[in-house]
Amino acid sequence: MAFQDTLTNREIEDIEDLLEVPFTKIADSNVSVGRMNAAFAWIAQRREDPSFTYEQARDLPAAFTNSLLSDDEGSDEDPKG
Template sequence: MAELVTVDVNDLTVGEMEDIEEVTGTPFDVLFDPAGPKGKMLRAAAWIIKRRNDPDFTFEQARDLRVNLSDVERPTEPSGQ
């Protein structure tokens, strides 16, 4: 089974967020958009986390990881409407 990487968006530096935007070509806030694409963004976030301990870890290698996204505010459904 593929390695599980936990990504806590509150733990990312501004520089890491910029790296994610650069490699995906997508604004970072798309991660919080329920309708926005997630695959490449999650892959980039996992790459950033792995890169902290292994500077040679590549964006391509991140394709094989599983991602647990924590501390992301999820919109709540309006009640009674």
């Protein structure tokens, strides 16, 4: 199951609040890819570490988020590179 299919309603709301765009409109919005990637990475890492911040997510490699959003089952990608 792809990461986006596992999002809770609370996580979707948090992404919407952060990006200031309805979740269903993110792909059609002017939100930068980097900002969108960081939002998804923030949610993913926050599941493991509730103190993980969006600012920390901004420093993760794009490959981490790309692996989250792919249809591959469970990536072994280390978020810190």
